Amino acid sequence: MKLTASDIHVELGGNEILKGIDAAIKEKEFVGIIGPNGSGKSTLLKCIYRVLKPDTGVIMLDGKPLNEYKVKDSAKALAVVSQHNYYNFEFSVQEIVMMGRAPHKKTMERDNAEDYKIVEECLEKVGMLPYRHRVFSSLSGGEQQRIILARALAQKTDCLILDEPTNHLDIKYQLQLLDIVKSLGVTVIGALHDLNIAAAYCDRIYAMKNGRLVACGTPEEVITEDFIHMLYEVDATVKKDEYGMLNVTYHPLHVKK
Numbered sequence: 568m569k570l571t572a573s574d575i576h577v578e579l580g581g582n583e584i585l586k587g588i589d590a591a592i593k594e595k596e597f598v599g600i601i602g603p604n605g606s607g608k609s610t611l612l613k614c615i616y617r618v619l620k621p622d623t624g625v626i627m628l629d630g631k632p633l634n635e636y637k638v639k640d641s642a643k644a645l646a647v648v649s650q651h652n653y654y655n656f657e658f659s660v661q662e663i664v665m666m667g668r669a670p671h672k673k674t675m676e677r678d679n680a681e682d683y684k685i686v687e688e689c690l691e692k693v694g695m696l697p698y699r700h701r702v703f704s705s706l707s708g709g710e711q712q713r714i715i716l717a718r719a720l721a722q723k724t725d726c727l728i729l730d731e732p733t734n735h736l737d738i739k740y741q742l743q744l745l746d747i748v749k750s751l752g753v754t755v756i757g758a759l760h761d762l763n764i765a766a767a768y769c770d771r772i773y774a775m776k777n778g779r780l781v782a783c784g785t786p787e788e789v790i791t792e793d794f795i796h797m798l799y800e801v802d803a804t805v806k807k808d809e810y811g812m813l814n815v816t817y818h819p820l821h822v823k824k
């Protein structure tokens with residue numbers, strides 16, 4: 568699944584939020600979007616998962632403009648794990664994960680044995696099978712997030728969009744979620760705040776500031792001390808550890824470098 572964005576502009580509430588974004592994501596690439604709060608990461612992702620329509624510019628999915636896909640067909644291609652998941656009804660965990668099967672079914676088609684098997688496998692994968700009959704809203708934030716990942720897995724897509732997916736998760740489940748996602752071998756586009764996590768999982772990183780892309784490259788190319796200072800206005804040390812992993816340490820004001 569290849570995805571390109573060309574000259575994407577979005578205006579919201581009278582402000583230009585995205586000011587001409589160009590991006591090209593290759594098949595099976597794990598791409599992270601980093602940048603300060605309010606830089607436009609979620610807005611860009613929302614254009615990709617069709618919650619927002621760009622004012623100008625075009626997003627292409629496998630060479631075809633996204634807006635020419637039926638919503639059901641793009642939902643067979645792209646699944647979303649985001650941080651906001653509110654439902655007006657008291658759905659069970661199993662019902663929420665079953666929603667991931669909807670794009671694969673005809674209107675009013677009943678859930679079949681294959682759907683139940685997929686739902687069970689996906690709940691097992693995120694370690695939440697024992698919760699299948701619980702009411703979704705009764706789960707903790709982190710448990711809900713893992714159910715939303717299971718729903719996305721049940722959608723069986725070639726591309727996953729992650730909008731700050733690890734917000735509610737403790738470190739074990741942050742790594743678990745991203746390990747599961749990485750093991751799928753699908754195209755991944757994720758907004759990530761933690762630079763150490765981004766460096767550990769991403770093939771390439773796009774950095775955004777004030778609605779513009781300001782850098783694109785491998786984690787090693789993008790995550791440098793000077794660039795972190797430019798992007799976030801904080802001091803940091805960037806080193807490689809004994810496993811060759813990038814390691815970012817920040818310097819609070821009370822700690823001298």
Ligand SMILES: Nc1ncnc2c1ncn2[C@@H]1O[C@H](COP(=O)(O)OP(=O)(O)OP(=O)(O)O)[C@@H](O)[C@H]1O
Pocket residue numbers: 579580582584602603604605606607608609610611758
């Ligand atoms: N519906 C809206 N109306 C007006 N402004 C909006 C709307 N939605 C988002 N914005 C503004 O657009 C800017 C970019 O928001 P966005 O959520 O894309 O940023 P982000 O990089 O994902 O931030 P964060 O890291 O805080 O999640 C913000 O300044 C936000 O206030």
